[in-house]
Amino acid sequence: MITDVATTAATTHDSQVLPGIHTRLRRRGLLPAEHLVDSGYTSLVHLEQAAREHQVTVTGPLPGNPTRQHRRGEGFGRDDFHIDFDRRQVTCPQGQVSRGWHGPYPTSSPTAAPLIVARFTKGQCHPCPVRAQCTTSRESARNMGFPPRELRDLQLRVRTEQQTSEWKTRYAVRSGVEGTVNEFAHGHGMRRCRYRGQDKAHLQHVLTAIAVNIERLSGLPPTGEAPPPRQPTAFQNYLDQHGIHRPKSWRSSSS
Numbered sequence: 001m002i003t004d005v006a007t008t009a010a011t012t013h014d015s016q017v018l019p020g021i022h023t024r025l026r027r028r029g030l031l032p033a034e035h036l037v038d039s040g041y042t043s044l045v046h047l048e049q050a051a052r053e054h055q056v057t058v059t060g061p062l063p064g065n066p067t068r069q070h071r072r073g074e075g076f077g078r079d080d081f082h083i084d085f086d087r088r089q090v091t092c093p094q095g096q097v098s099r100g101w102h103g104p105y106p107t108s109s110p111t112a113a114p115l116i117v118a119r120f121t122k123g124q125c126h127p128c129p130v131r132a133q134c135t136t137s138r139e140s141a142r143n144m145g146f147p148p149r150e151l152r153d154l155q156l157r158v159r160t161e162q163q164t165s166e167w168k169t170r171y172a173v174r175s176g177v178e179g180t181v182n183e184f185a186h187g188h189g190m191r192r193c194r195y196r197g198q199d200k201a202h203l204q205h206v207l208t209a210i211a212v213n214i215e216r217l218s219g220l221p222p223t224g225e226a227p228p229p230r231q232p233t234a235f236q237n238y239l240d241q242h243g244i245h246r247p248k249s250w251r252s253s254s255s
Helices: 017-029 043-056 068-072 151-162 165-171 172-185 198-218 234-241
Strands: 034-038 058-059 082-083 089-091 102-104 113-119 141-145
Touching: 017 043, 043 058, 043 151, 058 165, 172 198
Parallel strands: 034 058
Antiparallel strands: 082 089, 102 113, 113 141
8 A cells, every 4th residue: 555655856866755754654653663665765874764763674775885996896895994983993904003083074965974084194005015906096095984883883784684585585575666666657657747846746646646545445355355366477477487486476475
């Protein structure tokens, strides 16, 4: 069932909408214990905020480490450095200890976590025999940016959980939500607004959501009977015809 409809300007990032959704759901007593979202909503700040203010676990793919070393899979990335929050020091893979600890600094984006910056000196980095694996700069030394301890611990925990089969099985339920989004976009023409102005567009969205809810409720079986299984997709039929194993999903949960 569709319980909340939010209409924003096209320039509004998805993650900025999440706090408002939780506030409205709490007001109506509909907050979930776990909220399955896509990667557009998994801001580290909002994951922490949802747990602290609403006791809601936001589950979704957290973006990976954006550093060049991590993207290319070579050199020393941020996770190769040891961060000591108590001593306010960072130790590099070669054993050098940072000489500066600054911040946390606020970022320009409301969805991005504040950053602490640890700095190494030229005297430490220039003689390093593996300098090329750490930085491409010929003059500057390596700097390290990372979120405060609470957010850093949350970041590491979530990224670790995402690699487990239990997390992937739990998150697979999200496919039902994606099916609803697809139904709106392709079945009800929600890619286009029929009226000018955000208020009128929101009214269109709400009325469409009500119609979809009514349609779904009318298709439910009588109380006590199990709902009929969804028909398999063309791709799932292809797998079955060729004897290729496919895991059960929301489309075939009763098959």
